[in-house]
Amino acid sequence: xxxxxxxxxxxxxxxxxxxxxxxxxxxxxxxxxxxxxxxxxxxxxxxxxxxxxxxxxxxxxxxxxxxxxxxxxxxxxxxxxxxxxxxxxxxxxxxxxxxxxxxxxxxxxxxxxxxxxxxxxxxxxxxxxxxxxxxxxxxxxxxxxxxxxxxxxxxxxxxxxxxxxxxxxxxxxxxxxxxxxxxxxxxxxxxxxxxxxxxxxxxxxxxxxxxxxxxxxxxxxxxxxxxxxxxxxxxxxxxxxxxxxxxxxxxxxxxxxxxxxxxxxxxxxxxxxxxxxxxxxxxxxxxxxxxxxxxxxxxxxxxxxxxxxxxxxxxxxxxxxxxxxxxxxxxxxxxxxxxxxxxxxxxxxxxxxxxxxxxxxxxxxxxxxxxxxxxxxx
Numbered sequence: 332x333x334x335x336x337x338x339x340x341x342x343x344x345x346x347x348x349x350x351x352x353x354x355x356x357x358x359x360x361x362x363x364x365x366x367x368x369x370x371x372x373x374x375x376x377x378x379x380x381x382x383x384x385x386x387x388x389x390x391x392x393x394x395x396x397x398x399x400x401x402x403x404x405x406x407x408x409x410x411x412x413x414x415x416x417x418x419x420x421x422x423x424x425x426x427x428x429x430x431x432x433x434x435x436x437x438x439x440x441x442x443x444x445x446x447x448x449x450x451x452x453x454x455x456x457x458x459x460x461x462x463x464x465x466x467x468x469x470x471x472x473x474x475x476x477x478x479x480x481x482x483x484x485x486x487x488x489x490x491x492x493x494x495x496x497x498x499x500x501x502x503x504x505x506x507x508x509x510x511x512x513x514x515x516x517x518x519x520x521x522x523x524x525x526x527x528x529x530x531x532x533x534x535x536x537x538x539x540x541x542x543x544x545x546x547x548x549x550x551x552x553x554x555x556x557x558x559x560x561x562x563x564x565x566x567x568x569x570x571x572x573x574x575x576x577x578x579x580x581x582x583x584x585x586x587x588x589x590x591x592x593x594x595x596x597x598x599x600x601x602x603x604x605x606x607x608x609x610x611x612x613x614x615x616x617x618x619x620x621x622x623x624x625x626x627x628x629x630x631x632x633x634x635x636x637x638x639x640x641x642x643x644x645x646x647x648x649x650x651x652x653x654x655x656x657x658x659x660x661x662x663x664x665x666x667x668x669x670x671x672x673x674x675x676x677x678x679x680x681x682x683x684x685x686x687x688x689x690x691x692x693x694x695x696x697x698x699x700x701x702x703x704x705x706x707x708x709x
Contacts, residue, residue: 380422683699
């Protein structure tokens with residue numbers, strides 16, 4: 332049983348108890364002022380209205396229409412039979428619940444029609460009965476109930492819409508995270524496999540004895556890619572309990588060594604000691620370096636060396652990845668590809684900045700600055 336079902340039953344019981352109490356008070360008041368059995372019709376109409384309210388969760392639009400029809404019928408019968416003015420406070424209470432629920436949940440045209448029909452019931456009460464003190468009080472109760480139903484229904488409708496918008500934004504962000512994870516992790520490993528396979532073709536003819544090592548590297552890169560794919564699939568299949576992929580940092584030295592084994596020479600310069608960065612900063616630093624090295628392997632085949640520099644001051648971490656490839660025009664892949672888009676989104680989400688473009692003279696440079704929170708002195 333869901334939370335909605337657990338809450339709906341006490342609400343219905345509470346509405347029934349309150350309606351019964353109001354009906355009892357009305358019966359006593361009518362018996363004292365009108366005498367005889369005039370109270371019977373009022374109580375019967377109120378009981379029918381409450382029965383309709385119990386069915387509203389099965390068919391909300393039908394329950395709202397039926398409640399409005401009962402109210403209109405009660406007004407007509409009371410006018411023709413010279414009974415006390417209707418709808419009574421008990422009927423107004425239940426009718427307000429029906430109208431408010433309809434305004435909250437029904438499609439906008441139907442919700443508007445129900446609200447308009449509720450206003451017509453208020454007008455019908457005013458027109459059907461003489462303008463004495465009793466009928467004015469009934470009309471006032473009816474109008475107040477209608478206003479309360481409209482206000483509460485619209486307020487809850489706006490809250491529901493806001494909740495759906497937040498949920499959709501969360502789902503969209505998660506899809507973007509998964510897309511970045513697929514691109515950043517899997518594309519990197521697949522690039523390594525392709526490069527090592529190309530190296531294997533060269534080694535097979537010139538140095539057959541080195542072929543086993545190259546094939547072992549391809550096998551390891553394939554295993555890494557498979558593990559990354561499994562992790563992303565886990566996120567897709569178990570989004571409630573799976574840890575976010577973006578908070579699993581890897582050592583930059585391992586990444587640089589892996590890349591340097593089948594590409595340009597890579598040098599890494601890091602701050603002394605073990606940096607104590609938040610997980611999201613650690614992950615983003617790693618992804619920037621990973622994506623930059625992957626793009627060098629794809630688009631800077633003539634580069635001989637790469638310098639990866641990570642520095643930190645009191646308020647920010649700076650990451651720079653620069654290669655010495657030949658002078659090139661702005662690379663279309665960098666300007667429009669998902670790699671740079673993903674890096675920029677990660678950096679800007681943390682309040683940082685990212686620049687990527689050709690270096691003065693030769694090569695390409697990616698420069699990112701990530702703010703890090705400073706600990707407050709105790």
